[in-house]
Amino acid sequence: MKNKTLMLVPFIIFAVLCVFLLKGLFGNPKEIETGRIGHTMPTFSLPDLMDENKRWSDKDLLGEVYLLNVWGTWCPTCLIELPYLTKLRGQGIKIIGLYYEQNYDPDFGDVFDLPALQSEVKGMLARTGDPYQFNILDLNRTLALDLGVSGAPEHFLVDKNGKIILHHTGDINERVWRAKFAPKLLELQ
Numbered sequence: 001m002k003n004k005t006l007m008l009v010p011f012i013i014f015a016v017l018c019v020f021l022l023k024g025l026f027g028n029p030k031e032i033e034t035g036r037i038g039h040t041m042p043t044f045s046l047p048d049l050m051d052e053n054k055r056w057s058d059k060d061l062l063g064e065v066y067l068l069n070v071w072g073t074w075c076p077t078c079l080i081e082l083p084y085l086t087k088l089r090g091q092g093i094k095i096i097g098l099y100y101e102q103n104y105d106p107d108f109g110d111v112f113d114l115p116a117l118q119s120e121v122k123g124m125l126a127r128t129g130d131p132y133q134f135n136i137l138d139l140n141r142t143l144a145l146d147l148g149v150s151g152a153p154e155h156f157l158v159d160k161n162g163k164i165i166l167h168h169t170g171d172i173n174e175r176v177w178r179a180k181f182a183p184k185l186l187e188l189q
Helices: 002-026 076-090 114-128 142-147 174-188
Strands: 045-047 055-057 066-071 095-100 134-138 154-158 164-169
Touching: 045 134, 066 076, 076 095, 076 114, 076 174, 095 142, 134 142, 154 174, 164 174
Parallel strands: 066 095, 095 134
Antiparallel strands: 045 055, 066 154, 154 164
């Protein structure tokens, strides 16, 4: 009896592995499950990208529905989506930028040049449109890590109470907005 049970172990392992692989094969790679949906925004206090004397916190964002857009000037997909996000801002959608600095790591002796970054951001937004109410600088990626960000662009739809309603990885375009975000906004009104 014991030998028969041992013979089933490889079959059980194979079956579990097949289920795991099939789930990955038929899953949507843009739909990342995040543990943050349904939870409030993490506590943070970070500087404004364009005014280092101004700080933003999670409490400053309470009271209005907003879209948090994780982006960077180094991100080609972010560049492509900026005109559409600017159009959304024109329609009354509040968009907050979370600038994700990919190339800075003080542990490797990197020096951060804020004026150069501000100039780069101003130039890019002048060319593409500026969808942002303001931009938060997440230099050490603390908020991005707390949110589970894996790159840019990523978007978090947040309700008036600071609860994360939706997390989307990849660009937002008209099709994505209509399919995912517009229905959620209707629910929030």
